[in-house]
Amino acid sequence: MINKIAASVADALADVRDGATVMIGGFGTAGIPDELIAGLIAQGAKDLTVVNNNAGNADVGLAAMLKAGRVRKIICSFPRQADSYVFDELYRSGKIELELVPQGNLAERIRAAGAGIGAFFTPTGYGTELAKGKETREINGKHYVLELPIYGDVALIKAECGDRWGNLTYRKAARNFGPVMAMAAKKTVATVHEIVELGGMNPEHIVTPGIFVHQIVKIDRVATQAGGFKQAVA
Template structure:
């Protein structure tokens, strides 16, 4: 019987190795799998490359991983925000690497990995420092930059509900990077608020099929931390 449900985040993340590339879902503060990030902290893997939309807020989530010295490199679109002081301090002191990727390119490079593509031509970044050293090409009168897929060892995603096979549905904007990240990693762990019986999820509503998910963790629905006046979804 296929049953991908783990008892806890730490159990679900057992086996994550040092030096892994980890995709972490979330857009701003929506859809961040906070409990899985805490589980990764407790699990102990270090020298990680983190791929996410932004480099952490305040003192928790991705910022907590950075503060603990567990991250070697961040690949993201928005490293600096009003409360990104953990990343700011590490980067200014040369203790962490940054690969800056335009947001659309980031999503497309992750999607390309899940789709098995060898590369994609993106117009964003052409003629800027972001295209330095990369292949460029003119296609139908428009200039493009060749970008390579971002493959990962692990993906941490947050969904609304799932079943024991790992099928996932998401909640509104909290969906963001979750589906493409789940498909691009060798080992995807998803947190959910509800675990449904097989057949209860509407097949038309399933965004991430279970074939992309290795572990599922059910978490209680509770009030989550806030960043300034913004609530984390």
């Protein structure tokens, strides 16, 4: 019987190795799998390459992982923002490597990995520092840059609902990079707020099929006094 429900975050992340390339879903603070990030910090894997749209906020989540010294390199499209002081300090002191990728290119490079595309040409970045050292080509009078796929050893994503086969749906903008990262990684771990019985999800509503998901972990939502939500590992 296929059952991809993990007993805990720790169990789901136990085999993440040092030096792994870790894809982390999220856009800004939307769809960040905070519990999985915290679990990976506790697990102890280091010398990681992290793929994310951003480079962390304040000193929580991804920023906490950077602060703990676990990340060697980050591949992202938007590393600097008002509260990215952890990344700023590490980068300025030469303690972290940055590969800056335009957001559309980032999404397409991840998608290409999942789709089995060896490389693709894009006009984005042509004539800039981002194209330095890369193959360029003129196609029908327009200049393009060759970009390579980004593969992950593991993808950490946040979903809304799942079943024991690993089929996933997402909540609004929390969907962002999750689906393409699930396709591009050797192993995908997702948190969900609800686990339903097989057949309980409308097949037309499933965004990430279970074939791309290896383990899911249920995370409870608990209402706070402020009227928002906080999350705790079930």
